[in-house]
Amino acid sequence: MYQHQNFRPTKAIIELENIQYNIKQLREHLHPATEIIAVVKANAYGHGDLQVANAALQAGASMLAVATPEEALHLREFIKEAPILILGATPVYFATFAAQYDISLTVFSLDWVNEVAKQAVNFKKPLKLHIKIDSGMGRIGVRKKTELTALYNAIDANEHFLIDGIFTHFATADEEDSTQYNEQLATFVSFVESLPKKPRLVHAANTAATLNKEDVQFDAVRFGISMYGLAPSPYVDKHLPFSLKPALSLESELVHVKKIEQGDKVSYGGNYVATKEEWIGTMPIGYADGLLRGLAGQEVLIQGNRVPIIGRICMDQCMIKLPYEMSVGEKVILIGQQQQQEIQMKEWSDRLQTIVYEIPCMLTSRIPRIYK
Numbered sequence: 001m002y003q004h005q006n007f008r009p010t011k012a013i014i015e016l017e018n019i020q021y022n023i024k025q026l027r028e029h030l031h032p033a034t035e036i037i038a039v040v041k042a043n044a045y046g047h048g049d050l051q052v053a054n055a056a057l058q059a060g061a062s063m064l065a066v067a068t069p070e071e072a073l074h075l076r077e078f079i080k081e082a083p084i085l086i087l088g089a090t091p092v093y094f095a096t097f098a099a100q101y102d103i104s105l106t107v108f109s110l111d112w113v114n115e116v117a118k119q120a121v122n123f124k125k126p127l128k129l130h131i132k133i134d135s136g137m138g139r140i141g142v143r144k145k146t147e148l149t150a151l152y153n154a155i156d157a158n159e160h161f162l163i164d165g166i167f168t169h170f171a172t173a174d175e176e177d178s179t180q181y182n183e184q185l186a187t188f189v190s191f192v193e194s195l196p197k198k199p200r201l202v203h204a205a206n207t208a209a210t211l212n213k214e215d216v217q218f219d220a221v222r223f224g225i226s227m228y229g230l231a232p233s234p235y236v237d238k239h240l241p242f243s244l245k246p247a248l249s250l251e252s253e254l255v256h257v258k259k260i261e262q263g264d265k266v267s268y269g270g271n272y273v274a275t276k277e278e279w280i281g282t283m284p285i286g287y288a289d290g291l292l293r294g295l296a297g298q299e300v301l302i303q304g305n306r307v308p309i310i311g312r313i314c315m316d317q318c319m320i321k322l323p324y325e326m327s328v329g330e331k332v333i334l335i336g337q338q339q340q341q342e343i344q345m346k347e348w349s350d351r352l353q354t355i356v357y358e359i360p361c362m363l364t365s366r367i368p369r370i371y372k
């Protein structure tokens with residue numbers, strides 16, 4: 001396999017074993033008949049779609065889920081057998097490709113079904129569809145039972161379509177308060193029960209519902225964030241039914257080390273001013289890699305010490321304050337463990353006032369993913 005060489009020492013290390021560990025933990029937790037749908041959208045939350053998909057299938061997942069046609073086709077090019085579901089809306093003209101490449105689509109519009117039906121005579125294999133119910137998320141999906149009946153009947157009547165599943169998505173499963181969650185669940189159950197025949201795969205739970213709520217497993221769960229070893233929310237983190245192992249660590253190296261004197265300035269704007277003699281290290285990672293400027297002040301690990309990023313983060317580089325003189329080439333951990341210390345993605349998301357999901361997704365393609 002072609003592998004280009006990485007010259008720049010900034011890299012994300014992905015431990016596929018940890019992804020498999022998280023899936024195996026989930027497997028133990030689930031009812032034996034419940035299938036695991038591995039959610040590998042957005043390049044597997046930045047971890048690498050093919051590598052994660054293959055590892056997940058090996059560890060017990062039976063289906064892959066993505067968000068877009070492009071993501072599905074990229075997987076299908078290399079993964080021939082496993083079912084792939086696109087969770088988002090797809091354009092009508094993609095349906096022919098979906099049928100040809102055995103990609104299951106999400107459906108929630110009768111107009112869409114009628115338009116696709118016009119090209120369906122050319123399908124060599126039936127197009128697999130999962131009906132989406134909007135039980136309260138307010139994103140995509142059927143909101144009325146009459147709509148569901150009409151949609152179901154239109155699909156069922158066409159030999160070029162196959163109803164393979166029905167699903168919904170929860171808006172608040174990661175919270176302690178179950179009010180909206182319970183309403184959504186009741187709505188979904190009554191919609192499913194209104195069908196003349198239960199589709200093969202009824203699924204509702206994302207990670208948070210799988211780990212945080214009872215009795216929502218149905219035929220399958222959609223396992224995303226915690227497959228990567230991250231908790232969906234601080235609340236779920238405190239109530240995890242099993243331990244998780246984060247799969248991604250981010251590291252770099254010092255490319256320059258210098259001593260500065262009192263009054264010397266560091267980086268754009270000259271805002272950082274040394275109050276005394278200091279050792280400063282420069283790292284080749286910046287906001288174009290996903291180390292956003294809002295992360296100035298965030299600590300990194302070097303020789304087991306926690307030290308801060310100082311001054312403004314540049315596009316490709318940033319500076320850290322060293323506790324003492326160190327050599328060029330010294331390893332720096334931005335996310336992950338070193339000696340007794342650990343920096344979790346949660347620290348970054350807290351600093352950026354966002355959710356942990358954003359952190360691996362924002363590491364750009366300039367950072368090579370290295371697999372262990």
Ligand SMILES: *Cc1c(COP(=O)(O)O)cnc(C)c1O
Nearest residue numbers: 039087169206207222223224225
């Ligand atoms: C992204 C997504 C998931 C996975 O969510 P996690 O919180 O990462 O488990 C599941 N279902 C749908 C419809 C999604 O869009």
